[in-house]
Amino acid sequence: MLERLELEAFLTLAEELHFGRTAERLHVTTGRISQTIQKLERRIGAPLFERNSRKVALTDVGRQLRDDLLPAYEQISAGLAQAIAVGRGVRVKGVVRVGWSAAWCGNLMVQAADRFRVRHPDCDVELTEVQLCDPLGGMRAGTIDLQLTEFPVREPDITTGALVFSEPRALMVPSGHPFARRDSVSMEDLADTTLVTLNDAQIPRYWMDRYFPRTTPSGRKIPQGPAVTFWPEALVHIANGVGVSTVSRRAEAFHRRPGMVFVPFHDAPPIEYGLMWPTAGKNPLVAPFLEIVNEITGPPRHTPAAPTETAPPADALG
Secondary structure, three states: OOOHHHHHHHHHHHHHOOHHHHHHHHOOOHHHHHHHHHHHHHHHOOOOEEEOOOOEEEOHHHHHHHHHHHHHHHHHHHHHHHHHHHHOOOOOOEEEEEEEOOHHHHHHHHHHHHHHHHHOOOEEEEEEEOOOOOOOHHHHHOOOOEEEEEEOOOOOOEEEEEEEEEEOEEEEEEOOOHHHHOOOEOHHHHHHOOEEEEOOOOOOHHHHHHHOOOEOOOOOEOOEEEEEOOHHHHHHHHHOOOOEEEEEOOHHHHHOOOOEEEEEEOOOOOEEEEEEEEOOOOOOOHHHHHHHHHHHHOOOEOOOOOOOOOOOOOOOOO
16 A cells, blocks of 8 residues: 555656655655655665766656556545545536547547536536548547547556457458458558558657557558548548548448458557547546446456557557
């Protein structure tokens, strides 16, 4: 069991990455913070921070601990604040701005928003579809407080929660394509197609390499087709025989149209969806909204380590 100062010192230092500012926020001395972190590291048996005269940075163990502890800590803090407010006769007010990428993510967020409004009648929820061309821009601009999107996400300015659900993948192909008659396809088959890709000006390259790769697992080159900015463009290209594209299997129920066939992959990893929010400037309503999402979806799932993969683009997978 963590002591309160250990928990607060660790999470605050993980956010500030500066011992002096952490001490100021917690109203203790810098030495006390240093001693508390050292004590916690001894209990865990591994360094949580890399520190020298120039910078402080989280280790891999530290990042995992932060990701595991932060959602629960924020929920506890929000619950305590709500109880205090109710005890004083004050009702929570405000707006939480929620983004979502794929349509099935939007369905979940609408359900959570309806329940949130009933539970917090003086609050509102603004729902926004996050566009394919700029998947992280809303969070970084401060216009989205919480987002349900494709994982993994490992950006230094964005905090991720646990996985919410995952979906198998498929390949969208023109109905006249040889793959349209198959029961399944493999990642190696992409070398024999033209892949309709994305305009990746605002999309991390590592994400593109995962979902719109340039080579197959064995190293064969994948021909790259048109780079679209908005998802409907990809559907038009595929229906007209220009190329193929990767999607969630569930996308077929939302985007089926004449001239297009959805063929399952038999070897592609699933698409995993989770919640994320800006590390700095957190909206206090994020925690109670997260609690409602967890009520709907069941216990949060652990986010698997993916050291070389991060932010998937919103809307890109259907």
